[in-house]
Amino acid sequence: MQRQLNTLMNEQFDDIPAPLGEASPATELRAEVRNLDFWYGDTQALKGVNLRVADRKVTAMIGPSGCGKSTLLRCFNRMHDLYPGNSYGGEIRLFPEDRNLIEMDPGLVRLRIGMVFQKPNPFPKSIFENVAAGLRVRGINAKKPLDERVEQALQGAALWDEVKDRLQESAYGLSGGQQQRLCIARALAPQPDILLLDEPTSALDPIATAKIEDLLTKLHKSVTVIIVTHNMQQAARISNYTAYMHMGKLVEYGVTDDLFTAPREQMTSDYITGRFG
Amino acid sequence: MTSITTSADRDSGMPLYGGADARFLRRRALWNRVASYLLFLAAAASVLVTVGIVYVLIRDSLPFFAKVSLLEFLTDTQWTPVFENARFGVMTLVSATLTVAGIALAVAIPAGLGLAIYLSEYARPTVREAVKPLLELLEGVPTVVYGFFALLFVTPLLQTFIPGLSGFNLLAPGLVMGIMILPYTASVSEDAMRAVPMGLREAGYALGYSRFRVAAKVVIPAALSGITAAFILGMSRAVGETMVVAIAAGQNPNFGFNPLEGASTITAYIVQMAMGDLPHDSIAYHSVFAAGLALFVITLSFNLVGFFLRRRFREVY
Known part of the structure; x- marks a missing residue:
């Protein structure tokens, strides 16, 4: 049964151009997960995941708690390498240069792939220095380019108007929603190839959530976004593609509208109609 | 029942x-x-x-x-309580006390911070589990052992390359005291650094920070008030520490900050006087209490500053 499902999935993937290309012929591949396994010590958390990430689109990953969606996201910037005992199998290829990021230096990977976390985690520094942090580590220290790119990033995160008069104040004076947009600005400032978001609105109220969703729908014109979310409506609202995961496997992947209106798999259908999860 | x-x-x-x-x-x-x-x-x-x-x-x-007027007590630079013409400038004792404590901190701050960073950010859990109890073991060594270590091992060792070093001096007890308070300062700083939420570190790594940059730019600033408190409390311990200086620093009340000479600290003076036979109501007898009061005020103010800093660092997150 399990094997059948696997082959079925692989065949589907062999079919694809879908979901890429189907949506728009101009769509290009930014990353491709190939047969990815992941272990926390002896516990296998990801089992043979295949996923194509479209350039400058929003890809959402949904699924019940513990299904491995955050684990998969954190493979993209090798966050798991910070903790002992974790191991990877398979590949995540980055395009256009076609390199396997699982074999790259994690520091280099993280210089190219930004991340926003579940809980807003600004540094105990000024608003300006928070956004500048990612620029400074890349050697940008001169005042003019710093000023320009900090403003640009804050504009991009729709926070500029709210903080432009208090850039030197502590980031901890901001509200939770503002802090999260600050974290988005911090991740955007170095112009990453891919922006990872790990349930970025789960700690926020509905108004702050709406602002961030609005921001994300604009963002994907310039950056490739991968977002993990518990909130199916959110995935439906803001993503171009959606992946449904269950028990460490990718069950179904497709254009968001298709997946939500006509899921191919029974499991996906059960989840999105609220029968479990 | x-x-x-x-x-x-x-x-x-x-x-x-x-x-x-x-x-x-x-x-x-x-x-x-x-x-x-x-x-x-x-x-x-x-x-x-x-x-x-x-x-x-x-x-x-x-x-x-x-x-003795408070002004004389605080400004005179002679401390000769048993002389015919007794002088009571407590700064004489305070200068030696601060010199020893300063040397101790000069050892304990870099070494303690380095150790804390290593344990909190670099060491594998197994190493940390092994080193932490070792530090607590060091804290259990009686201070009199440290005193003899300073007098009979460190001073002769230092004399081989500092020819002018007196047998009793402030340098050796200062260095030894630094080693003595190091476990405490390292352990408290490490606690402060471990209390920094993992999410802050991950934010740093996600931006492409190296391990050292995460420690220097994220963890230390976030734990700074806790680390400062650790060193202020360490300073307070160094100021109040008695045995090491009583044994290795000598009992000459000299005003000045020369670490190569011996000098009596506040605590060493109190020990010296408490062990001699002092007429019960003499001024020398009461000077012991005045010196004790000065010491109390110094350590109390350090502890207060440390206390407030600790409280602040608890409230940061």
Whole structure:
């Protein structure tokens, strides 16, 4: 049964151009997960995941708690390498240069792939220095380019108007929603190839959530976004593609509208109609 | 407990606690009161002893300050309590005290911070589990051992390349005291650094920070008030430390900050006087309390600053 499902999935993937290309012929591949396994010590958390990430689109990953969606996201910037005992199998290829990021230096990977976390985690520094942090580590220290790119990033995160008069104040004076947009600005400032978001609105109220969703729908014109979310409506609202995961496997992947209106798999259908999860 | 009541008993109409509900409740209330009094006494005893010590310090130094003005006490640079023409400039003792404490901190801050960073950010859990108890073991070494270590090992060792070093000096006890307070400062700083949420570190790594940059730019700034508190409390311990200086720093009250010479610190002076036969009501006798009071004020202010810093760092996240 399990094997059948696997082959079925692989065949589907062999079919694809879908979901890429189907949506728009101009769509290009930014990353491709190939047969990815992941272990926390002896516990296998990801089992043979295949996923194509479209350039400058929003890809959402949904699924019940513990299904491995955050684990998969954190493979993209090798966050798991910070903790002992974790191991990877398979590949995540980055395009256009076609390199396997699982074999790259994690520091280099993280210089190219930004991340926003579940809980807003600004540094105990000024608003300006928070956004500048990612620029400074890349050697940008001169005042003019710093000023320009900090403003640009804050504009991009729709926070500029709210903080432009208090850039030197502590980031901890901001509200939770503002802090999260600050974290988005911090991740955007170095112009990453891919922006990872790990349930970025789960700690926020509905108004702050709406602002961030609005921001994300604009963002994907310039950056490739991968977002993990518990909130199916959110995935439906803001993503171009959606992946449904269950028990460490990718069950179904497709254009968001298709997946939500006509899921191919029974499991996906059960989840999105609220029968479990 | 003489009888056991089960729900089955109650179902059969038997009253709770064998029909003595009121007596049971009275007895329980009495025990509660007795226990709370006993615990209060235990807490009050330690507070009372502290208050008593401060009271004695102040009471017995009042006769001293009746004869020596506070101005002279704080500005004179001679301390000759048993001379015919006695002088009482406590700064003489304070200068030696601060010199030793300064040397101790010069050792303990870099080494302690380095150790704390290593343990908190670099060491694998197994290494950390092994090193932490070792540090606590070091804290358990009696200070008199450190004193003899300073006098009989460190001073001769230093004399081989500092020819002018006296047998009693401030350098050796300062260095040894630095090693002595290092476990404490390292351990408290490490606690402060470990208390920094993992999410902050991940934010740094996600931006492409190296491990060292995460430690230097994220963890240390976030834990700074805790780390500062650790070193201020360490400083306070160094100022109050007695055995090492009494053994290895000599008993000459010299004003000045030269670490190569021996000099009496506040604590060393108190030990020296407390062991001699002083006429009970002499000014030299009361000077011991005045010196003790000065020491108390210094360490108290360090502890207060440390206390407030610690509180602040708890509230940061």
